[in-house]
Amino acid sequence: MPQKGKHSQAAKQRWRRLDLADPQIIPSTVTQQTAQPETPPPAPSFWTKTDAITPSQSPAQKMAKLQIPLLATPSCSRSKAEQENVDSETEDVAEVEVTRLPRWSTPHSANSSAYPIWQGLLSSSDDVKSPLQYFKEFFSEDILEVIVQQSNLYAMQCDTNKPLNLNIRELEQFLGPVVYMSVFGLPSTRVYWNKACRVSQVADTMTLNRWEAIKKSLHFSNNEERQEENDDPLHKIRPLVTHLTSKLTSIPMGRVVQPPELADVGASGNVVLRLAQPIPKQENYKLFFDNWFTSVPLVLTLAQHGIQCTGTVRGNRLPGVNLMCDAELKRAGCGSFEEKIAMVGETTLHIVKWYDNRSVTLLSDYTGAYPVTEFDRWDRKQKVIIKVPCPAVVKDYNKNMGGVIRSKKWYHWLVFHFLDMIIVTAWLLYRRDCEGTGMGKKEHMKVYAFKSYIAEALCKSGKSLERKKGRPSSTIAGQCEEKRRKGPAAPIPVRDVRLDATAHWMIMAEKKGR
Numbered sequence: 001m002p003q004k005g006k007h008s009q010a011a012k013q014r015w016r017r018l019d020l021a022d023p024q025i026i027p028s029t030v031t032q033q034t035a036q037p038e039t040p041p042p043a044p045s046f047w048t049k050t051d052a053i054t055p056s057q058s059p060a061q062k063m064a065k066l067q068i069p070l071l072a073t074p075s076c077s078r079s080k081a082e083q084e085n086v087d088s089e090t091e092d093v094a095e096v097e098v099t100r101l102p103r104w105s106t107p108h109s110a111n112s113s114a115y116p117i118w119q120g121l122l123s124s125s126d127d128v129k130s131p132l133q134y135f136k137e138f139f140s141e142d143i144l145e146v147i148v149q150q151s152n153l154y155a156m157q158c159d160t161n162k163p164l165n166l167n168i169r170e171l172e173q174f175l176g177p178v179v180y181m182s183v184f185g186l187p188s189t190r191v192y193w194n195k196a197c198r199v200s201q202v203a204d205t206m207t208l209n210r211w212e213a214i215k216k217s218l219h220f221s222n223n224e225e226r227q228e229e230n231d232d233p234l235h236k237i238r239p240l241v242t243h244l245t246s247k248l249t250s251i252p253m254g255r256v257v258q259p260p261e262l263a264d265v266g267a268s269g270n271v272v273l274r275l276a277q278p279i280p281k282q283e284n285y286k287l288f289f290d291n292w293f294t295s296v297p298l299v300l301t302l303a304q305h306g307i308q309c310t311g312t313v314r315g316n317r318l319p320g321v322n323l324m325c326d327a328e329l330k331r332a333g334c335g336s337f338e339e340k341i342a343m344v345g346e347t348t349l350h351i352v353k354w355y356d357n358r359s360v361t362l363l364s365d366y367t368g369a370y371p372v373t374e375f376d377r378w379d380r381k382q383k384v385i386i387k388v389p390c391p392a393v394v395k396d397y398n399k400n401m402g403g404v405i406r407s408k409k410w411y412h413w414l415v416f417h418f419l420d421m422i423i424v425t426a427w428l429l430y431r432r433d434c435e436g437t438g439m440g441k442k443e444h445m446k447v448y449a450f451k452s453y454i455a456e457a458l459c460k461s462g463k464s465l466e467r468k469k470g471r472p473s474s475t476i477a478g479q480c481e482e483k484r485r486k487g488p489a490a491p492i493p494v495r496d497v498r499l500d501a502t503a504h505w506m507i508m509a510e511k512k513g514r
Helices: 006-012 080-089 131-136 141-158 168-184 189-193 208-217 235-249 267-275 296-304 326-332 392-404 410-436 447-460 476-484
Strands: 015-017 048-052 067-069 285-289 307-312 337-344 347-355 359-364 373-379 384-390
Touching: 131 410, 131 447, 141 168, 141 208, 141 235, 168 189, 168 208, 168 410, 168 447, 189 208, 235 410, 267 296, 285 392, 296 307, 296 347, 296 359, 307 392, 326 347, 347 392, 359 392, 410 447
Parallel strands: 285 307
Antiparallel strands: 015 067, 048 337, 307 359, 337 347, 347 359, 373 384
């Protein structure tokens, strides 16, 4: 008669360590086990603790490593009764799904498999539209009407005695100089109206005071309807984001070709790798980013290219790292921190969790917590200035990331970025239609010419740019100067301006010219 629980006890004592690099472990297939072993063998930790300003006993030291028991394989020589007994005894043991590995073989020919052909379809176009028409497919009349209503409402909320009185045509004249500014790229917006560096395309469209008044009151949603419970970080521009997202997702997607030289480190990390391509390799350039992008695979990939990096990181992107909780760091005092390091190949990874007003975790491959510096901080409870320890990685991050702190009008930067992004997208659609109609590449409009066309059309299309009436000069010198001044010939306006049927009436002259 077999001993009861013999095979079950043997099955429970077979343990293996949950390795971070083991691709065979599937956490979703592990079920809760009812019987735990008495003394599981300890497993070495991947991360090593270097220093911490903590209490004497850290909860990270008390946590046991996760172990997963494996089922004992039943022998074929057992009897039927013995096998049923074993099955009944092992029902409470955790079940682990083991995936079957594929069988690999050597191909007989190098051309055994053909390259898959993209079978998607793009919307065909028999005609190439004007740049303004491509632009207005995204910034249509309905979203411009929303911007006009919300901007006028915000101006009245600020000061009822100073209404903005904005309309759609004037809003387009406001956006026209914004597009021109992305083409010329002067250091300040007021420089375009400056006498020394005056840009006529911008200054002749709208006065500086009016342009700044519209920019000050530019709004996209009602602040009074903001819900505090479910706060949206993009509540100020949510209608614009929703509108542009629906327009962009409706564009048929063509064949996507990823650069083969770039590694796949996740959606957010891939953005960093693409933007970091122009950075010279193996010259120890430093790159800084926030927790939306930071991950261990991204840092290791950049380290292989000789690019050092530092960034704030989220806790769920640090598998196997046991850091102190916020409550313990808060009890330790303002400026407390904990650091852990790990060696991955030739790269040393530093993780520092620092507590000031709240906790922040940083990941770096070239600097850690030391040397620790101090800075002055006003203590509200003690009513005195205290010294707060600051790790080296925090100081370096704040020094180089200070330029991206959100300003009071942060949504203006996003809106202007969206405007430039939509113009580039419209240009790509224009090129797609040009290729569909068989137009040669030399006939395609360049992106700067495409931008200039849209800017001029926004400033002039459907608008009357008549000069303000005033008393002409009555002096003889002024009349002679006006007669002598001819100036260069006026350039031919773009097609959308010439055919807008606005301000093109003939002027009857009393004197007949030669």
